[in-house]
Amino acid sequence: MKPIAARERSISGTGLGLRFEHYQHILAEQPSVPWFEILIDNYMGKGGLPLHYLEQVCQHYPITFHGVGMSLGSTDPLNLKYLKQLKELKERFNPVHISDHIAWVCISSQYMHDLLPLPYTHEAVNLLTDRICQTQEILGETILIENPSSYLSFTNSEMNEVEFIQGILNKSGCDLLLDVNNIYVSAQNQGFDAYEYIDGIPKQRVKELHLAGYEQRTHYLYDTHGSEVHQPVWDLYKHAIARFGAVPTLIEWDSDVPSFETLMNEANKANSIMMSQSNATG
Numbered sequence: 155m156k157p158i159a160a161r162e163r164s165i166s167g168t169g170l171g172l173r174f175e176h177y178q179h180i181l182a183e184q185p186s187v188p189w190f191e192i193l194i195d196n197y198m199g200k201g202g203l204p205l206h207y208l209e210q211v212c213q214h215y216p217i218t219f220h221g222v223g224m225s226l227g228s229t230d231p232l233n234l235k236y237l238k239q240l241k242e243l244k245e246r247f248n249p250v251h252i253s254d255h256i257a258w259v260c261i262s263s264q265y266m267h268d269l270l271p272l273p274y275t276h277e278a279v280n281l282l283t284d285r286i287c288q289t290q291e292i293l294g295e296t297i298l299i300e301n302p303s304s305y306l307s308f309t310n311s312e313m314n315e316v317e318f319i320q321g322i323l324n325k326s327g328c329d330l331l332l333d334v335n336n337i338y339v340s341a342q343n344q345g346f347d348a349y350e351y352i353d354g355i356p357k358q359r360v361k362e363l364h365l366a367g368y369e370q371r372t373h374y375l376y377d378t379h380g381s382e383v384h385q386p387v388w389d390l391y392k393h394a395i396a397r398f399g400a401v402p403t404l405i406e407w408d409s410d411v412p413s414f415e416t417l418m419n420e421a422n423k424a425n426s427i428m429m430s431q432s433n434a435t436g
């Protein structure tokens with residue numbers, strides 16, 4: 155099939171996750187959204203409605219690919235079939251970024267439904283580095299990796315999460331998708347300072363930010379992606395924008411998907427923070 159190029163190769167402002175509930179509205183109304191993020195694992199089939207709609211959305215908006223299937227932290231061999239499909243979709247839809255997570259989802263070819271955590275060791279830095287380098291070579295571009303939400307830590311970890319991320323960025327040359335909600339959730343669950351975390355991240359390597367909602371459980375915060383962004387995360391986002399500048403930001407809402415208007419309201423809040431920060435520094 156003839157490749158379809160996204161309209162632009164750069165993004166700015168606050169984008170939204172493309173969800174099937176909103177396909178019709180987006181195509182009929184062409185709302186003023188600067189870009190959409192695609193959960194690319196939902197488009198791996200050979201045809202069907204998702205690809206049909208994606209082709210149309212791409213004619214009007216720049217897109218990014220966000221995935222959960224690379225399993226960069228696995229000790230299984232890389233899934234070359236998955237990466238080949240991803241490359242075909244990249245060539246067809248020309249996303250501005252391709253991202254996945256600092257996590258593993260697969261063992262002995264069995265895929266889980268969760269992003270599972272890694273011990274923060276030198277061995278794990280090297281494992282991820284090797285797999286990211288191979289992935290970037292196959293895809294022919296630099297990928298972004300996303301910091302996880304965490305609920306436990308390993309007694310054999312040799313460094314904190316920021317040092318772990320710094321090690322991977324330095325060795326692999328990949329860039330970072332920094333999820334501000336994930337930092338807050340992990341900081342509350344693990345007892346570290348979310349602001350110090352942001353201050354330790356290399357400024358030039360952050361290419362995208364995520365914002366999402368969490369849920370307060372009895373003894374911990376749970377990263378649900380199913381509500382509006384909470385105030386402490388907006389406060390942390392202000393700090394992130396002050397440090398990194400007006401990095402493209404995504405409102406990430408995956409469960410109990412709300413009306414398009416609700417997503418736009420959240421995007422407008424993020425845009426006002428970006429604007430007020432650039433006015434303050436400009």
Ligand SMILES: [Fe+2]
Pocket residue numbers: 300333364366406
């Ligand atoms: Fe995220």
